[in-house]
Amino acid sequence: MDYDKMPRRSIMCVDMRCFYASCMASLAHLDVMNEAIAVVGNLQQKGSVVLAASPIMKKRFQVKTGTRLYEIPNHPDIHLFEPKMEFFVSMSMEITKLLNSYVPKEAIHVYSIDESFVDLTGTEKLWGDPEETARKIQDEIFRQFEIPNTVGMGPNMLLAKLALDIEAKKTKEGFAKWDYEDVKEKLWPLSPLSEMWGIGRQTEQSLNGIGIFSVGDLANADLTTLESRFGVMGNQLYHHAWGIDLSKVGEAPLIEGQVSYGKGQMLMRDYNTKKEVLAVLLEMCEDVARRAREAYKIGRTITLGIAYSKNSFGGGFQRSRTIDEPTNDTMMIYQVCQQILNENYNERPVRHISVSITKLESEHSMQLSLFDTKRFQRRKLGATMDQLRSHYGSTSILRAVSYTDAGTAIKRSALIGGHKK
Structure with missing residues (x-):
């Protein structure tokens, strides 16, 4: 694959860790990384589900998203909260305003309430090296909102997101930067395929059916075969396996638009x-x-x-x-x-x-x-x-x-x- 013709922008993907739990922790003056916290849909209904849980809650009490209220142990170290959706939305908007202080609105794509893409290309004269700027934004979000966050960086939206999901979330500092040259070493070994952003269980099963079990298998598969089997999606899957994504922040979404x-x-x-x-x-x-x-x-x-x-x-x-x-x-x-x-x-x-x-x-x-x-x-x-x-x-x-x-x-x-x- 000739990467010389591919765009090399400075894209960061920032994700708020345990966003709902972090928001409630900030209200209660608790440390989300060191306290057992769970946000439950309705504390009056024993069958209500956990919407978010802090790392300690997951590790120490095996309580995670989807756990039922009646399954949570009765322990004095556990803090339970009901969601405050208005507050969560407000917090998300304030974080977006912070991002907007570094780049124009057109350079921000709010992917979800707790995750955004930011194009730092061209900000060098204002803020210096884009990687250092991304780290500064990461620190400022934590200092201002007390929300721990992780950041992935890449030359396009896809690699920024993959750097976030596959590497940054597993590191102590919560930061990872990928380039095209990292694809073979860091992306291709990934298996099962559903671990890759944009590939669901059903697509994974279809790919397994034709002998494709890892991202490396996908990248080295015959493009004509993929296109005949999956249509336009087959072409997209092939190029994503090579780390190629031509979508731009603020324009087309990374994964094909609404299908249902x-x-x-x-x-x-x-x-x-x-x-x-x-x-x-x-x-x-x-x-x-x-x-x-x-x-x-x-x-x-x-x-x-x-x-x-x-x-x-x-x-x-x-x-x-x-x-x-x-x-x-x-x-x-x-x-x-x-x-x-x-x-x-x-x-x-x-x-x-x-x-x-x-x-x-x-x-x-x-x-x-x-x-x-x-x-x-x-x-x-x-x-x-x-x-x-x-x-x-x-x-x-x-x-x-x-x-x-x-x-x-x-x-x-x-x-x-x-x-x-």
């Missing part, structure tokens, strides 16, 4: 009847459809996932159905989900529901139908409802099911990210 619209919801109690499940299901279909409409996308494959309560021995199902004509119509998505539910539901208490639409395409490809003359009327009605919610709030216009005991939309409107503000 979905929503998952852990119910506040066991839902014991199909009628109750359908009430929440309709609310969720409305939300998924709204997001697709706002992006002017329609989807052809609809997936419903149901997880039964642990009180009835758990389990569940996830089924997909591909329809003839793609849609972003709430009731069409709901009708398909209803069919899937009718075929697979076994009358057991439900605790988690998920809905998604995939196989997306532009809404402009939507065709007129001789058999469905009201399609565009429904689309216009949906857009009007979306605009009302956007302007007056998510509860300004609701379906009747939201006012029943089973509805969750009203209660969840008072939450941020599904948790208390």
Whole structure:
């Protein structure tokens, strides 16, 4: 691979360690690195899950993200907190403001609430060597916000992220810098493939099926074979294995854009009847459809996932159905989900529901139908409802099911990210 033609920028990827736990530790004047801290969704519900845990909590008490409240030992050294989502968002915004004091907004890509990319290229005359600037930013975040953080640097967004995930998070100083010349030594041995950013379990299994088990295997695979098997994604996977990424901070995302619209919801109690499940299901279909409409996308494959309560021995199902004509119509998505539910539901208490639409395409490809003359009327009605919610709030216009005991939309409107503000 000829790296001489590849861009060599100074990109840093900064990640806040145990962000939720660190934020709560700062409020309580605790040291997140030396205290056993866990942030739990709801301290009043024994089945509530841990959203974040400090390193000591993980190491000493084996409590990590996803652990249930009832599984946490009753120990005087353990500090439990409920999330303060408004505070977390505010803290994230303040950290972004700090980054903005070093570079313009266009040079910052906020990847998530606790992780950002920053392009330090061209700041040499202002701040000096970019690596030293990155270390200075790292120290300043800790001094100003008491949030421990790790930093990866690279000539592009991909290598900065890989340096962060694969090396920086494992070092005492929390810093690592990679260049193209490090790819063969540091990236290629990586296995399983799902350890690499951008490769999920399903893609990993598909690659394993053709004899590719490490990033080195992927880099040395036949590009034509990868493209014929995975399409454009195969080309992307091949070049990522060589550390090549041409996306720019503030422009295209590193991994290909939205491939689905979905929503998952852990119910506040066991839902014991199909009628109750359908009430929440309709609310969720409305939300998924709204997001697709706002992006002017329609989807052809609809997936419903149901997880039964642990009180009835758990389990569940996830089924997909591909329809003839793609849609972003709430009731069409709901009708398909209803069919899937009718075929697979076994009358057991439900605790988690998920809905998604995939196989997306532009809404402009939507065709007129001789058999469905009201399609565009429904689309216009949906857009009007979306605009009302956007302007007056998510509860300004609701379906009747939201006012029943089973509805969750009203209660969840008072939450941020599904948790208390």
